[in-house]
Amino acid sequence: MPGVPLVGAGADLAEVVSRAIASAGLTLADGDVVVVTSKLLSRAEGRFVDLSRVIPSDRAIALGDEVGKDPRVVELVLRESTAVSRVAPGVLVVRHRLGFVVANAGIDASNAEPAGAAANSGPWVLLLPEAPDASAATLRRRLESDARARIGVVVSDSFGRPFRLGTVGTAIGMSGLPPLWDRRGERDLFGRPLEQTITALGDQVAAAADLVAGQAAEGRPLVLVRGLTFDSSEQEATTLSRRPEEDLYA
């Protein structure tokens, strides 16, 4: 969706989203899903960090050496994580404090500069949002009350994956729609129970939004997904993360 400015710390995200939807000539309706990128949310939350003010620990320095990354970035990665998953030259995959497994704790160095940054500051990076599930719920409440409609909100990021190349849109915050959609109770055309039919609804919405967003030359931090049918849900995106003890690849 066009019309979304590069927001700064303290921006009122509900206001930004409402304006963009209105300026596209649209009104939120029941069943709509608003997908915002984690970057938009992080900027609004002011999750900018000036690397020149980060003091790396000995562990971050050693790890930075091993993977060939700025030890100050590694320091932030470690602070944002509960465990290191894999280390290799150029690669640092961690279990994020939010529960998912992601390279570099999702820390972003592009478009990571706050508005009005001093000329002698930086370089700057942007951390993932503080609590994207809670922020999704807050955004949803605001938008629902303004629009008098039942909607869903997804906070998305682009994640790499084991086994497969390229990034895909992934839900790191959700409110209003079920993260997982369980169709196991249904039966196939011959009456056998359907197998393997819990779909990751949240991630598929994020992937569809990322597909559309990526088509715009300048990127799109906001996508409106229309036409889905879902039962309203209070489950959070953390539901999508496999617990480490149940993960054969942890």
Place this chain on the structure above:
Amino acid sequence: MPGVPLVGAGADLAEVVSRAIASAGLTLADGDVVVVTSKLLSRAEGRFVDLSRVIPSDRAIALGDEVGKDPRVVELVLRESTAVSRVAPGVLVVRHRLGFVVANAGIDASNAEPAGAAANSGPWVLLLPEAPDASAATLRRRLESDARARIGVVVSDSFGRPFRLGTVGTAIGMSGLPPLWDRRGERDLFGRPLEQTITALGDQVAAAADLVAGQAAEGRPLVLVRGLTFDSSEQEATTLSRRPEEDLYA
């Protein structure tokens, strides 16, 4: 897309797709992407296997015991694979001969019965398509020549993933659109090169199609994706599979 019959072995897939598109009142246009499920393609290819005619090897019997699966299914999984990735009760993850990593070699037991199966036959399972990239290319050529349009074709399946619960649509065959979309050359708003910007276009198209397909009560083996912009490509879906030696989770 409605109007797709449960096809049997030898069905002319291009004919099936063309009819469904026409009966929806649509005509294929430049830039359209036709997404067919692997199951539709497998059925058309006649990839049905009668388990009562499968003799499991000693290895399949031992492995079936370990994971708690029918040793005849395990035998087929092993025949379809180049390596076993992970084994646990209820779980058998392999590297498929087609290059990707998938549970149970993607073998499917729902809606897996061929038309006219003898009453005393089966149970039946359905293997993944023989060569989904080649089939995607064939289907694309047929559809392009009939419609005089440049299109893309994706053969999709629903895959589980490490770290995250639920399945997502995944591209296992492609023709006409690039599997990976490389935006690394582009720059962010502050002139820094964009990081981590190779998106898995094929998988995102498959996920978006699966999102839509899953909405229909009876499922949808065919989805038409409109409105994407992409450069025509002859690259195959195998491009999306990380090579084992470059995979930290292999």
